[in-house]
Amino acid sequence: MTSAMEIYQLLPKTNCKECGESTCMAFGVALLSGSRKFTECPPLMKEEKYIDSKQKLEEILKPLEGAHETGLIIHDELCSGCGNCVVACPVDVANDPHSSGRGFGPSNDKVIFRVVDGKVKAANIKECRRFGKDKILCRACIDPCPTEAIEFV
Amino acid sequence: MPVDVGKFIKAPDYDIKVITYRDVFQAVACEEDYTGDECREMSAVIVLDAAEMKRMGFHEGKNVRLTSKWGSVVVMIKKSPREEQKGLGFMVNSPWSNALVSDEMLNGIPEFKDIEVKITGSNDEITSIKELFML
């Protein structure tokens, strides 16, 4: 799981404040939460010595894209498209009881999980039980995954 | 000229049983292209228990030679994330594991899954598919 510390280690660590944050650590936390982009760090973008760090940051931040509402991340390279999450997700069962809930591929667009070209894709993230004011720490898609391809940050 | 003593000392070998298993990612890579790098990188691997690796003096990412009465292959070591039973090594079912399997069978079924081999550290390259079949 990506941590703020891991991100911080790749930043210049000079606390130059050029980004507007008071420290590099604060900027790192903002990157993790998705409120800032790494391109907003001027030294990282300008200075040659940070080229490797910039590349690594890009790699580790990529899976976080689009994951910020619930923190849901799907690691594409680990997914075998088994569909366990599709069928185990209580939201999918409630919104598509006769297909997803019965083990078939989803029959409508209201589900969260759907397997496309052998890999699971997430949509309707706002429906996730980890989201909104009555949120709970649901693990119904994480535990059934045989390859640890799903995580929440 | 100083004599390289190490050259004459045979690397120690250990008896282990190779257990084969299936992996969906390797199966897909190999079905697509058995001669490709991806298939070899995912197949020519032996998974070992951490304590067993320590006992035998092996390190993750290093090569080992596996030798049975029927064949010999060089594969890379991967450390198991879990504690495994002693004396076992795990290989995904592939031409590399099949290179070690006996031509004797019981009821017309070869012993694909429970293969007795000697394992020893090796500086040789990972065995290529061409070498496996002397193509």
Next chain:
Amino acid sequence: MTEMVTWTCTGCALLCEDIQVRVDNNRIEQVEHACLKGKARIFGCKHVAVPAVNGAGVSIDDAINEAARILKGAKNPLLYGWSNSTSEAQMAGIELARTLGGVLDSTSSFCQGITINEIIKGTIPSCTLEEVREQADVMIFWGANPMSSHPRHLSRYSYFPRGELRQRGYEEDRTAISIDVWQSRTAKICKDKFYRIPPGGDAEFMRGLMDGLSGRVPKLSFDFDVKRILELAAVLKKAEFGVIFAGLGLVYSMKEDFGLLSEFMDTLNRFSNYSLIPMAGHFNMRGFNQNLYDETGYIYRVKFVDGKAASGVEFSVVEQIKHGADAVLVVGSDPLASLPASISRRLKDIPVILIDPCMNLTSQVADVTIPCSTSGIEVGGTAVRMDGKSMEISPLVQGVNMSDEMVIKRIIEEVG
């Protein structure tokens, strides 16, 4: 023109019939609901086969003629593969073997054939995957790891779906058990119901469970907490509808004493209702066994003499390639990749004819290569699912090659 097609997947013997494929102008654009294996099957291999004789490109007619010449000249031809072919192609294969007086065997010979034999002959009870989905409450994945071999097994049928009698889903209504030598991806899902046994310990563990079921204290030669066996026996006893999914780990370990498996099933059925389903791999492995059984009374390993079939271990593919066959026709299989090298090496010394849509390892030693269309994608037909259910498969796109069935029928014309 873009259209969405509902398709039955031929990626494995689960034959998932709910796949949605977007086809545009005879090109497959996208596939939904299929797992990674299905996706790989539908998008095809990297290197397609081309007609060749001794490494040189020839016309398809010349390749077929050369194949017929080799087979006709052979004293003991072996016709092998068949699990990636439709039942129609398999029937043509049976006819070719009969015409030639050859040996016929399939990949099931060193896979699930031994289990399927017991089921077809009725010595081991079985059930359908639909029954599993609607009713099963206890399941054992024994030496089986469907999360790698049949990725949608747990989500479509065995564990995760809500069934008629299992409305509360997997959390409350189903118990999944894994018996294996290591914690496979399937065992991980079974959590504390994973029982780790030593290699080859299956028969002994099975006897231990039978003791536990019958109220005796199990004695095992290896270190295992007897209390856990007794707990497991209690879970098995309480089942309303139990299923054993027999994987290759179990089959290979039991090959010396397969009778014990039916004894185990009998014991379980004294307490509850238990079935066994073989985890057949290739999409129509079971079809071959069923079709040959209907034709000859044997499920595999047959030799035809004067049109009549005899069966025996001496006609198994491994025995035949090791010593026996003087020419081999391989249909939709890759023996060089899947057999022990100590045996498959002999394929370099005897004539090999390969009928396949793709180049594979066996292509490297094939004397004759005949490309064919991909079954279930470019050509339709019938296939039998792992549980014995017969399914119709429609083609998705038009291919450039003729089907394996057509190629074999052409060979029959030439040799007949």
